[in-house]
Amino acid sequence: MEKQRYKQERLDHQSFDSFPVLLTPLAIEVHAARLYTRSLFIRIQKEIIAGSWLCSIKSKISEEGSDISIISEELIIPDSMPDATEINKAEDSDDEVEEIDLYKKSTREYKVLHNRSDDSVVCCCQLFVRCGILCRHVFCVFKNFNVQKILHQYLLKRWTRDLIPPGLRRKKNRYGEKNENISNLFVQATSLVDDCCQILRNDEPKLS
Known part of the structure; x- marks a missing residue:
């Protein structure tokens, strides 16, 4: 029990007495930092960054107050590193040096349904259903529609900083x-x- 209390107090200190480093200028990242515990915010922050830099809206269809967006996500796959023999051979050759690729790129597409009336979203990757956090494809749509806060229906109580009342934390x-x-x-x-x-x-x- 003492070990559990110590761990809880240490995590509370990280969440309440310090503010994480923000990596994007988006208001929704600031909102997430104020609501989530530190460990959960780090996971959310990764999705926000990926939604900003690796995802883009390929196409969008509007019908009956909703937008169906096709999100293209760029996947970076590390390639096998060349060995020293190949590098030395390329340096000794008089021919034009061939560019060495250290990674490969591929893309995947995801469908996101966005209801404009209440800003509700559903993504086909189902990350929120499985893990309780919004995915990068949803954050890509939020960025496009300038949504600055994570909606209440997507804030699960168990991930927030105020899950344990202050009086109980101090006892x-x-x-x-x-x-x-x-x-x-x-x-x-x-x-x-x-x-x-x-x-x-x-x-x-x-x-x-």
């Missing part, structure tokens, strides 16, 4: 205590120490 319950007075004093003392640490969290000399 220092200890199991196995036989003396209730000692247990209450212990909780009060640790709570006071936590309060002091929070006040001085940015003052290194006083914390020292």
Whole structure:
């Protein structure tokens, strides 16, 4: 239980007392950073980046208040590295040096249905259904339609920072205590120490 509490407090510190580095100028990334826990935000951030740089809308059809977008995703596949013999042979040759490809590119297409009335989206990759997070194809559509916030229906409570109430996070319950007075004093003392640490969290000399 102590190991679990320590891990929980460490993760809470990452989520509440620091702000992650943003890698795009998109407002939806800022919104995600404020809502998700740090570990989940990193996963969401990867999808946002991939949706911005690796995905593009190939075609779009509008019908009855909805848009059906065909998303083209560029896949980068590392190629086998050339050995030293091939490189030396190319350097010694008087002919024009052939360009060495370090990776190959391929594309896949995905269909995203976007309802303009409520900004709801459905992607054929079904990442949200399987894992509970939006995929890069949806973020590509959001970027195209200038959607700046992740909609409430796509914010699963278990991924958000406020899943555990603040009062419960601060409580220092200890199991196995036989003396209730000692247990209450212990909780009060640790709570006071936590309060002091929070006040001085940015003052290194006083914390020292």
